[in-house]
Amino acid sequence: MSTFITSVASLLVAYIVGKLMVARRERRNFPPGPKGLPLIGNALDFPTVNLGPEYVQWGQRYNSLSKYLVLTAKLNPTGDILHASAFGTHVIIINNRQIADELFERRAVKYSDRPYSPTIDLAGMSSYNLGVMRYGEKWRIGRKFALQVFRQASTSPNNFSAAIITGVHQALKGLLHSPERLWDHNKIVCVFDNRLPALFVGFRLSISIPMSSMYGYDAKSVSDPCITAADASFTINMELASPGGSFINILPALRFIPPWFPGAFSRRKAETARKLTDEMVSIPLEFTKARVAQGDARPSVVADLLERKNTVGVSEEEEAALLSVAPTAYAAGSDTTQSSTGTFLYLMVSNPDVQRKAQAEIDSILGSKRLPGYEDRPSMPYVEAIYREVLRWRPPGSIGFPHSTTEDDVYDGYFIPKAKLQWIERADSIFYRAMTHDETKYPDPMAFKPERFINPDGSLNDDDRIMAFGFGRRVCVGKHVASATVRPISILAVFNLEKARDQSGTVIEVNGEYYEFGLISLLSITLHDSRKKPFKCSILPRSEAARQLVEQVSA
Numbered sequence: 417m418s419t420f421i422t423s424v425a426s427l428l429v430a431y432i433v434g435k436l437m438v439a440r441r442e443r444r445n446f447p448p449g450p451k452g453l454p455l456i457g458n459a460l461d462f463p464t465v466n467l468g469p470e471y472v473q474w475g476q477r478y479n480s481l482s483k484y485l486v487l488t489a490k491l492n493p494t495g496d497i498l499h500a501s502a503f504g505t506h507v508i509i510i511n512n513r514q515i516a517d518e519l520f521e522r523r524a525v526k527y528s529d530r531p532y533s534p535t536i537d538l539a540g541m542s543s544y545n546l547g548v549m550r551y552g553e554k555w556r557i558g559r560k561f562a563l564q565v566f567r568q569a570s571t572s573p574n575n576f577s578a579a580i581i582t583g584v585h586q587a588l589k590g591l592l593h594s595p596e597r598l599w600d601h602n603k604i605v606c607v608f609d610n611r612l613p614a615l616f617v618g619f620r621l622s623i624s625i626p627m628s629s630m631y632g633y634d635a636k637s638v639s640d641p642c643i644t645a646a647d648a649s650f651t652i653n654m655e656l657a658s659p660g661g662s663f664i665n666i667l668p669a670l671r672f673i674p675p676w677f678p679g680a681f682s683r684r685k686a687e688t689a690r691k692l693t694d695e696m697v698s699i700p701l702e703f704t705k706a707r708v709a710q711g712d713a714r715p716s717v718v719a720d721l722l723e724r725k726n727t728v729g730v731s732e733e734e735e736a737a738l739l740s741v742a743p744t745a746y747a748a749g750s751d752t753t754q755s756s757t758g759t760f761l762y763l764m765v766s767n768p769d770v771q772r773k774a775q776a777e778i779d780s781i782l783g784s785k786r787l788p789g790y791e792d793r794p795s796m797p798y799v800e801a802i803y804r805e806v807l808r809w810r811p812p813g814s815i816g817f818p819h820s821t822t823e824d825d826v827y828d829g830y831f832i833p834k835a836k837l838q839w840i841e842r843a844d845s846i847f848y849r850a851m852t853h854d855e856t857k858y859p860d861p862m863a864f865k866p867e868r869f870i871n872p873d874g875s876l877n878d879d880d881r882i883m884a885f886g887f888g889r890r891v892c893v894g895k896h897v898a899s900a901t902v903r904p905i906s907i908l909a910v911f912n913l914e915k916a917r918d919q920s921g922t923v924i925e926v927n928g929e930y931y932e933f934g935l936i937s938l939l940s941i942t943l944h945d946s947r948k949k950p951f952k953c954s955i956l957p958r959s960e961a962a963r964q965l966v967e968q969v970s971a
C-alpha cells in the first residue's frame with residue numbers, strides 16, 4: 417500500500433512540475449476568459465449547470481469580441497471565442513456560428529479529433545462508439561459506412577426506414593393503450609441512467625429502431641439483456657469520467673496499474689464496464705449470427721453483412737467498420753432522441769395554439785384517412801418548422817460535443833493549442849455552444865415560435881442548418897435518422913396532447929425543468945446533456961377515426 421502511495425505522490429510531483437514548465441512555455445495569446453489561479457487554473461470557475469447560457473455570459477463579461485470580425489462587420493457583437501483552463505488542460509469555447517464554421521468546417525483537418533479520456537478508453541467505449549473514437553482510419557471507415565446506412569434511411573425504403581416506421585407505429589400504439597406509461601418510473605427506467613425516468617416514446621423510437629434495423633433484434637423492454645448491459649456500462653462510464661470520478665483522469669498514468677492492485681477501484685470499475693460493453697456488443701451480434709445460420713434472419717444491416725460474408729465474401733475492413741458502427745447507432749442516438757422527444761411533448765402541451773395549427777396542416781393533407789409517411793414531409797412546412805424550433809429551443813447537448821485539435825492554430829490573432837497526448841497530459845477540448853439562442857438571429861430566443869422558420873407566403877425559409885447536430889467532419893452522422901424519428905408529425909396526426917387534470921378537475925401545470933447531467937470534467941472528455949424532467953399530461957386520440965388508424969397499424 418505504501419508503495420502505491422509513494423508512486424502516486426511521485427507522479428503527482430512530476431505532474432505539477434511538468435505543468436509549471438508547460439505553463440511557463442505557454443504564455444501565448446489565448447482568447448480572453450476568466451483569470452485562473454496558479455496550477456488549478458479555472459477549475460473553480462467552470463459552471464456545472466446551465467452551461468450554454470453561462471458561456472454566453474462569459475462572452476459578455478470577458479468582452480472577447482473578435483476584433484477583426486467586428487471591424488469588418490462580419491460578426492455580430494455577441495460573437496465570441498473564449499479560453500479557460502484547468503490543471504493545464506486548455507478549453508476553448510466558441511459561442512459564435514461563424515467562428516465554428518471557420519474552425520470546424522474550413523479548418524476541419526485540424527479540428528476533427530475527440531479529446532482522449534483514459535477512463536472511457538479503459539472501459540472499452542472508444543473502440544466501438546464512433547462518437548468518442550479518435551480521428552483516424554478506423555473512425556473514417558466506420559463513419560463512411562454509417563453515413564451510407566443512415567442517409568439512405570431517410571430517402572429510400574430499406575431496413576432502417578422500415579424500422580423507423582415500425583418504431584413510430586409501436587410508439588403510437590403504446591400511447592393509445594397506456595398513455596400513463598409516458599413517464600413510467602417503475603419499468604421504463606432511463607436506458608442510460610437508472611436515476612432518471614425515461615420517456616416511453618423516446619425509448620421505443622430510440623432503442624428499438626437501431627436494434628431492429630442494425631441486427632433484426634427486437635428489444636421489447638428495458639429489461640432486455642442488451643439494453644441492461646448498455647445501461648450499466650454507460651452509467652459506469654459516466655461515473656468514472658465525471659469530476660472526481662477517478663484519479664486516472666488526473667493522472668492518466670494510473671491506468672497502467674492492474675485491476676487487482678490494492679486500492680485500484682477505478683481500474684476494477686473500468687474492467688466491469690468493459691465486460692458490460694462487450695456484452696452489449698456481442699448479444700445482438702450473436703443473436704443475428706444464430707439466425708443467419710438457421711436461415712431465418714430478419715432483414716438487417718448485420719444479417720446482410722453476414723450473408724454476404726458467407727456467399728460473396730466481404731473485406732476485413734468492411735466487416736470491422738460495420739461491426740463497430742452497429743452498436744454506435746443505439747449508443748449515440750438514443751439519449752439525444754429521448755431528450756428531444758421529451759422537449760417536443762413539453763412544448764406541445766405548453767403551446768396548444770402551435771399544436772392546433774400543426775394539426776390543421778396535417779389534416780389538410782391527410783384528411784384523417786391515413787397516418788403520415790415520408791412522402792408527406794415536404795407538404796407540411798409548419799410541422800417541419802416545429803421540428804427545427806424544438807431543436808433550436810433546447811438542443812439535447814447544451815454545449816455541443818467537444819472536438820479536439822491535432823495541430824496548433826491561430827484564429828484572429830488568438831492562439832489555439834494542439835491537444836497534447838503525452839502520458840501526463842490530456843487532450844485539450846474545443847466546445848462549441850449550439851448557437852441557437854443568438855438574439856440577433858433568433859429574437860426573444862426563449863419563446864417557442866416555429867414561425868421563425870416560415871416565410872410570409874407560408875413556405876419554409878432557408879434557415880435549415882440545425883446546429884444541434886454539430887459541425888464539421890464530426891457532425892451527427894445520424895441526423896437523417898433523427899429527423900425522421902423525432903419529427904412530431906405522427907403523434908400530432910392522431911393525438912391531442914394537453915395539460916392533465918387532477919381528481920378535482922384542476923389543471924396540473926407542466927413541469928418545465930430539465931435534468932442536466934454529464935461530465936463537466938476538464939480532466940477528461942467533456943460531455944453535457946440535458947433531459948426533460950417528467951410531467952403529467954393527457955394524451956387522447958383526436959377522434960374515433962384517429963383511434964382506429966392507430967389500432968390498424970401492424971406494429
Ligand code: HEM
Pocket residue numbers: 546547548559562566626744745746748749750752753756811812813816817818819884885886887888889890891892893894895897898902
Ligand atoms: C435529435 C437527435 C440527435 C441530436 C441532437 C444529435 C446530436 C449530435 C451531436 C451534437 C453530435 C456531435 C457533433 C460534433 O462533434 O460536432 C453527434 C454525433 C453523432 N451522432 Fe447524433 N444526434 C442525434 C441523433 C442521433 C441518432 C438517431 C444517431 C444514430 C442513428 C446518431 C449518431 C451519431 C453518431 C454516430 C455521432 C458521432 C459522429 C462522429 O463523431 O463522427 N445521432 N450527434
